[in-house]
Amino acid sequence: MARKTGSHSEITGPRIRAVARSLFARYGFAAVSMRQIAAEVGVQAGALYLYTPDKETLLFELLKAHMDELLAAWDAVPAGDGPLARLEAFVRFHIRFNLDRAEAVFLSYMELRNLGPENFAVIEGLRRDYETRLETILRDGVVEGLFAAPDSKVASLAIIAMLTGVTTWYREGGRLDRDAVGDIYWDMVRKAVAA
Amino acid sequence: MARKTGSHSEITGPRIRAVARSLFARYGFAAVSMRQIAAEVGVQAGALYLYTPDKETLLFELLKAHMDELLAAWDAVPAGDGPLARLEAFVRFHIRFNLDRAEAVFLSYMELRNLGPENFAVIEGLRRDYETRLETILRDGVVEGLFAAPDSKVASLAIIAMLTGVTTWYREGGRLDRDAVGDIYWDMVRKAVAA
DNA sequence: AGATTATCTGAACGCGCGTTCAATACAATC
């Protein structure tokens, strides 16, 4: 027996990526075997290699796609009117986007070390791009006298770390909904960089 | 050939833990083999089992010891005069302690998922203890009207995430020394919860 | 209907894994 009825690469490919993302996020890249991924997809291990040259590349493509989507999604957010509005937009965007893709976020922050040097550099570069987006907002605000941040680079890293931490405790259906979380974090960020 | 001259359990035990902490932090728990640890210690793999019943317990004991030391170290910090002084002490303590033990911090935040449920619960409980220390400071400050934090639990998690993030970018001998980093973060935290 | 192509199976490859244990070498004690 080989191919099952109705199986196609347009289905299997995305399914492999979704399953891999989920399992990598839950158990860690090194702890998940190609056979486990294949089993969850409903396919033999060898079939995975129709869709990825090797395990590390599978991880890299997940991370790369996530970072690309993150940057594209932020760039699609309407530019607010001035640094304050743009900062608020950034805070709310980052929380919303990260909660929507908790698994991919987890991966991007935890499994970078499983990439070879070249792949690592690519992801690291995209991350720096994203951080620079925020840093620019902060710097603009400082210039206009709206913000007081003694070190805009450190401030942007601090803010991103704080916002990303939401994914470690937020649970759907819990005490707070997403908008309430956004309000709380925006309040803290706004004050943290206030002039 | 068996034991080498001068080898004793008082030396090998701590060395195993130090090597394991370092390798786990660098490559991840699942990606490091007992043979790699043994090789770095200068011993055969079997000898590790004189010091730990299995690999997971080795990880658990590293995490447990780290959390115990974290709580003990914070409790040894002189209680400041009022919530503002205590918050400043917390911020500077957390940064200093985490930078001193970057490997253990990394482990504690990334390899929890490799523990069984009981071991996981123990570490999780200690972490919650630590978070509660900060939350109490915030709550006291809110009561006294010094702080404005709409949700002290979320605020404490946000602050800890922000502070812990220092370990991901700080490099010894870089542009900023530890005190300068402490100043920047204290400035942000102070304002973030300001009334 | 027959040939071709895309998709997948199932078995195999060599290797390293966590862990166990009898044998052994050294240190301490008598």
Place this chain on the structure above:
DNA sequence: GATTGTATTGAACGCGCGTTCAGATAATCT
């Protein structure tokens, strides 16, 4: 200098790993 106890070796256990590939099946094309 013999005995005892501790620290360690080195080989072995069964198992699962990532990856490859010839063969089988289903869909598509002519």
